[in-house]
Each structure stands twice: as structure tokens, then as C-alpha cells.
Amino acid sequence: MRRPFEVLLGLAAGLILAFLLVPVLALFLRIPPGDLLSQLTSKAAVDALIVSVKTSVIAHAVVLLLGTPAAYLIATRHFRGRALVLTLIELPLVLPPAVAGIALFAAFGRTGLLGGTLDAFGISIPLTQTAVVFAVIFVSSPFYVRLAVSAFESVDPALIEAARTLGAGPRRTFFRVALPLAAGGLSAASALAFARGLGEFGATIMFAGSLQGVTQTLPLAIYAQLDLDFDVALALGAFLVVVSVAVLLTVKLLPSWTRFTLISLAPSARFDSS
């Protein structure tokens, strides 16, 4: 009874692994690696790369700057409606991208909820590079905040307490104790959120449109090149696979790095865990 079951498990695992890996590998095998690289230097590819890097970096800075304090607040304060706040933050995670796109229109579009107000200040967001940044923040910040809350929650409250009793103010406690102790988890959250933002497609193509050199990010360029130059689309796809692998490796390698910094940055941790 045991052996056939083991075989079944192995079979299921093998099937799903092959199903997941074959398409990714095929991406690299379709054209020679040299061609893949030369396609990446085409104008469309370079333009998309610049747009993607620029919008992702700006969006990510906003996500980190606002998301980190927000996550710290949610993780360390127990206020009424905390569960509701967490659920609301998680909502965009499960929202279909097309819904995100239409929702952004409904809110920030020229005829949208806040469109008139923005218009009064001469600001028009849809179909601009700002719209790309909005779309990326909308889909990637929930990722970051949710994971950052977990990172802060996993910091031993006794250490925070110790810092406070030793006379550190709340700000000092945050910067010198909580932040360094949660650094590993926060970095992983940051990397995953960045990857999610870089791959954002649905909300962007609706809310920001697709214009080479302005709003056409890497995923949008893949879509646009699909019928113009399949090789360029392939090369961009392969490139994004490499970036994704790099992000994943970063996340996987982080725990060991964290332990190291944890000990060197917060000596008290050693006493506590012994």
C-alpha cells in the first residue's frame, strides 16, 4: 500500500514541476542566446526597460516610505478595526488586474471620483507615466504591507519592551530595534513587491495605455511586440525570467544574511535566545 502511494506522489510532483518548467525553458530554447541578447538592444526593448525601471523605482520608493510605517503601526498597535484594516489591505491582492484598472479610472479618471478635483489643479493622471506608477503602487503595496506586518510581528515584543524600559523613545525603538530586527523580512517583502510591480500588466494597459518610451513597460512591450516581432517579445520574456529568478534567489538567501545582521546589530538578541 505504501509503495504505490509514494509513486503516485512522485508522479504528481513530477507532472506539476514539468508543467511549470517546460514553458519557461522553452522561452530560452526558441532562439539562440546570442539573438536573445541582441534583441534586447532593440529600440522597443530599451525604451520599455527604461520606462519599467523608472516607474518601478518611483513606485517602490513610495511603497517603502508609506508601507513600512503603516505596517509597523498595524503590527504593534492593537486598535479597534485592526482586522478590518488588514483585510482591506489584502483586498487588492486578490482583485483581478482588470478590476484594478477600471477602479483606478473610476477614482482618478477625468470623469472619476477625484478627477474633477485633480483637474482643477491642472493634473490629469490617466494615460500618463504617473498612471503607470499609480497602477504599480496599487498592485504592489498590498504585497509589501502584508508581508511587512508579518515581519514586524515576528520581532520579539520583549526586545521592544526592553528598549523602552531602557529609556529609548518610540522613534528610537523603531529605528534602532524594530527596523533592524525586521530587516530580513522587510527585504524579502520589498523584493517580492518589486517583482510584482515590475510584472504589472492589466491595470497598466487600461489605466496608463501603451505608448513606447512613455507608458509601455516591459510586460506591455511583450504584448505589443507579439505580432510585430516575436523574437523581441521572446527576448523581453526571457529577460524578465532572469530578473524573477534573481529576486527569488535574493529572497531565499536573505534569512542567513538576516541572522548575521541581527546578531551584529542587536547584541541583546543573543542573550534573549540563549
Added chain:
Amino acid sequence: MRRAAFGLVLLIALAGCGGGTGGGDSNQQATVFAASSLTEVFPQIDPGATYNFAGSDDLATQIQQGSPADVFAAASPKYPDQLYADGLADKPEVFATNRLVLIVPKPNPAGIKSVDDLRGKDVKLVIGAEGVPIGDYTRTVLENMGASDVLDQVVSQEDDVKGVVGKVALGEADAGFVYVTDVKPVADKVTAIELPAAAQAEVTYKIAVVKDAPHHHAAHAFVEQVLGSEGQAKLAAAGFGPP
């Protein structure tokens, strides 16, 4: 043990699915891959067929990659002719013509009355991408009018004509170039501005039965319906020109 049993059931169910999709020639309805601009009129001609509406270029790519299409109806001779040359489709036939108009949202915030007004500051123009028929026709028309410089006002290049219509109808873009036949469904939201006849691009629609069509008979019946008097009358009613 119960968990293992559940896993088995799941596996069997999945295997069952795989078998199921391969089998069916049970419904003798054609699967029609058609240009976005045919979205309204084709279901009027044959409500029973299964439709896949998208940019003609995307549809051609899908058929080249082996999508099980029976009929291909494109907003340009280019893609059906290409499939015919590659031996992927029967000889295409012209079944309709069309012309381009400029549309603006009803409130017309940018005050656009002609192509010349597109040059105004901050005008947001949306057009079809290069390689998509509506995108190529738009560039031809602008060139014919000596107005290619308005391409500087483009804020988005859409992958099919419905993308252009949608963004203008929403009021998020100030203007867009579309087929005259796209205007009727959104007539309460947009105003159409006619373009000079001399500047018009030659917009011809071609239809062809795909080689190895899974529903061969239905495919031919569909094409005959479109080319027949009733189909032609419905196309005319939707604003299409005669072949």
C-alpha cells in the same frame, strides 16, 4: 488516508478534463476569429457561432500558433492573404469595406472640430498601434492629409480598435481614430467627425475558411451567410460599405 483519496479523485478529475476537451465535434457551430470592428454585426448575422474578437493581427498570430479557428475575418487583406500564402487558409474574399472617422467624447473638453484641432496643447489622442489594421489605416489617413505631425499628441497606442473607442467613450482621451461602424454602439457617448473622402484609406475586410477547420461545413456555411444578401444587408445596416 482521506487526504490521499482526495488527491486521487482530483487527479482523476483532471485526467477526465483532458479527455473531454479533445473530443468535441458535437456542436456544428463555427468558431469565428473576427476583427474587433465586427463585434456588433457578426452576432446579428449568426447568433449561434462562437466568436473570438480581437485585433486582426493578434488573431492571425493565434491561428499561426495553431488555435482551432474555423473562419478568419479581418479588417485588412494583409493577414488573411498572408495565411493563404502560408497555406493556412482558403482563398480570402472581400466581404465589406469601411472608412475612418475621428471621434471625440460628447462633452468634447478639448473642443475638437477637425483634425487640425488635434495639434492643440495637451490634446490626448489615442490611436491603434502599428501593425494593427486601424493603426496602419490611421497613419495612412494622416499622411494623406499631410497631418502626420499630430502623431506627437498620441498618449496611447491600442492593440485593437475597441481599445481606442473605450478610452474616448470613457472621456479619458480627447480624440481617437476609429471605423465609422464603431460609432453606433457608443453614439450616446461620442461625436463622430467625418474625414475628407480624398484622404480615406482603402479599408477592405476579407474573410476566409481556415485550413483544417474543425467544423468545416459550419465554416463554409458561415462565409456564405456573410457574403449572401441577408448578411450583406446587415453589414450595410451597421454602416459597412459594399465589397
